[in-house]
Amino acid sequence: MQLPRLQLAVCLLAILVQWSQGCFLNHEDHPYNIDYRAVIWSNMAARDESSRLRQYPSDLAIINARIFNGTGISPPSTLTVRAGLITSICTPANKKSCSIPPKFEGEVYDAKNMTLLPGLIDSHAHPANVSHLQALTAAGVTATMLAHCPSPALCASLENHAGLTSVIRGSFVATTLNSTHAAIVSGVSNPPLISNLTQIPSWVANQTSPHGSNAAFIKIIGSAPGPGLSPEAQKLLVHEAHKHHLLVVQHAATTVAFAEAIDAGADQIHHSTLDAPIDASLVQAFGKGNTVLCPTLTMMRAISELRQLPQGYEAAVETTRRLRAAGVSILVGTDANAQSQVPAGGQVQFGGSMHDELENLVKSVGMAPAEALRAATEVPAGRFGGLLRDRGVVQVGGRADLVVVEGDPTVDIGAVRRVRRVWVGGVLFAGLG
Numbered sequence: 001m002q003l004p005r006l007q008l009a010v011c012l013l014a015i016l017v018q019w020s021q022g023c024f025l026n027h028e029d030h031p032y033n034i035d036y037r038a039v040i041w042s043n044m045a046a047r048d049e050s051s052r053l054r055q056y057p058s059d060l061a062i063i064n065a066r067i068f069n070g071t072g073i074s075p076p077s078t079l080t081v082r083a084g085l086i087t088s089i090c091t092p093a094n095k096k097s098c099s100i101p102p103k104f105e106g107e108v109y110d111a112k113n114m115t116l117l118p119g120l121i122d123s124h125a126h127p128a129n130v131s132h133l134q135a136l137t138a139a140g141v142t143a144t145m146l147a148h149c150p151s152p153a154l155c156a157s158l159e160n161h162a163g164l165t166s167v168i169r170g171s172f173v174a175t176t177l178n179s180t181h182a183a184i185v186s187g188v189s190n191p192p193l194i195s196n197l198t199q200i201p202s203w204v205a206n207q208t209s210p211h212g213s214n215a216a217f218i219k220i221i222g223s224a225p226g227p228g229l230s231p232e233a234q235k236l237l238v239h240e241a242h243k244h245h246l247l248v249v250q251h252a253a254t255t256v257a258f259a260e261a262i263d264a265g266a267d268q269i270h271h272s273t274l275d276a277p278i279d280a281s282l283v284q285a286f287g288k289g290n291t292v293l294c295p296t297l298t299m300m301r302a303i304s305e306l307r308q309l310p311q312g313y314e315a316a317v318e319t320t321r322r323l324r325a326a327g328v329s330i331l332v333g334t335d336a337n338a339q340s341q342v343p344a345g346g347q348v349q350f351g352g353s354m355h356d357e358l359e360n361l362v363k364s365v366g367m368a369p370a371e372a373l374r375a376a377t378e379v380p381a382g383r384f385g386g387l388l389r390d391r392g393v394v395q396v397g398g399r400a401d402l403v404v405v406e407g408d409p410t411v412d413i414g415a416v417r418r419v420r421r422v423w424v425g426g427v428l429f430a431g432l433g
């Protein structure tokens, strides 16, 4: 009779940390009624196990650290971390003593010949289990935006894993019953799909509620020219989300869906146009609204290859180039997922795709390596409305989400693939040996 006692312990622990969604799960009282119980159980058990190993952030000093500062890398510096926060950075230029404090008892890591980066942020991914989080962390991704929450309890079970990627939860996708995305989420037996405008205020309120998705941002599916949300519905969703101080991430993969998303006032457009590059007037409208683009080119390439439409990827890249040239902020996002129902599902790997996407932005779009790195660090930290406030830059007082790579990725972006060490909130990731 081990199991019930363990289950009770896990639930009590969960209540202690003010989290209660996953306890006493059953089909009746669960908001979206899906049988994710096995994976939720396994995620919770892994989290419980890792907290038993007392993975608290220890004191840390990194010496000979050449730190990426947004444009270049600093001369060898010493950085210290306490309680998960960066407590000092000493460079030859700031003339502070670079020696480690005499009674220092934490880990001392020599980063000679390495580059220290702020943890990478995947602005669009769909992890569902602990293996996915481990793959993300191993690649240096210390935070990911969860672009769709299929079940609140599942999403909660992915949060707060010591030493693994932080998951920031988006809403259930806002879409209609007759859209192709409704088919993707059809594994959910009672999905909160939108059938008319009157429902929208309560739909958004439910998503932000702790009893609903408890979402940190709203995800809208723009599926035009296919069936889906009308332009009026998109506008109302954005309006209601903003009323709740929630940012809107809108899926759009065609020029007409881009136009509708911009018209609706979405804060971010994710994916890029597979039909044709957007024209000058749309580029201008995009720039005016201060909208951000997360082109997920790795996924756009996978879909173009699947459909044997090489011009699809070319169009997606050209749209990204035009928006970048117009000064639109670009985010690095992958759309990595393990969902067999979606096109190219399972083909874009968690973590590794982050490196592919950085390379696509440099080689296909023409970004400088440092610019692409900013699009994976300080740009999303600044553009997700406070959700990533203490991340994205290596600075005193910031969260110790840190990645060591061999070589200099500001010269050769491929160096990001050579991840040697990762700390998440000051906790060393155990999976790199």
Ligand SMILES: *[C@@H]1O[C@H](CO)[C@@H](O)[C@H](O)[C@H]1NC(C)=O
Pocket (backbone or CB within 6 Å): 069, 070, 071, 072, 073, 074, 075
């Ligand atoms: C970043 O590092 C580069 C190379 O060392 C240096 O030229 C630049 O001034 C630094 N920028 C900041 C903001 O410190």
Ligand SMILES: *[C@@H]1O[C@H](CO)[C@@H](O)[C@H](O)[C@H]1NC(C)=O
Pocket (backbone or CB within 6 Å): 112, 113
């Ligand atoms: C650091 O790089 C230099 C020059 O490439 C090399 O000679 C040296 O052996 C390297 N040191 C370490 C510890 O890898």
Ligand SMILES: *[C@@H]1O[C@H](CO)[C@@H](O)[C@H](O)[C@H]1NC(C)=O
Pocket (backbone or CB within 6 Å): 042, 129, 130, 131, 132, 338
């Ligand atoms: C997570 O899902 C993947 C399929 O995407 C599977 O191969 C893996 O075994 C799962 N990991 C866990 C811990 O359940």
Ligand SMILES: *[C@@H]1O[C@H](CO)[C@@H](O)[C@H](O)[C@H]1NC(C)=O
Pocket (backbone or CB within 6 Å): 195, 196, 198, 199
């Ligand atoms: C909107 O949809 C809801 C739920 O399906 C339904 O109860 C309501 O009557 C509909 N309202 C209108 C105006 O069609």
Ligand SMILES: *[C@@H]1O[C@H](CO)[C@@H](O)[C@H](O)[C@H]1NC(C)=O
Pocket (backbone or CB within 6 Å): 192, 199, 200, 202, 203, 206
């Ligand atoms: C909001 O949540 C309540 C309670 O779960 C549910 O009855 C209602 O249908 C939801 N409304 C929408 C529009 O999803």
Ligand SMILES: *[C@@H]1O[C@H](CO)[C@@H](O)[C@H](O)[C@H]1NC(C)=O
Pocket (backbone or CB within 6 Å): 176, 177, 178, 194, 195, 226, 227, 228, 229, 230
């Ligand atoms: C189905 O799609 C069409 C075309 O986009 C749209 O006008 C209609 O409102 C949708 N119906 C429902 C129930 O969502």
Ligand SMILES: [Zn+2]
Pocket (backbone or CB within 6 Å): 124, 125, 126, 147, 335
């Ligand atoms: Zn996605």
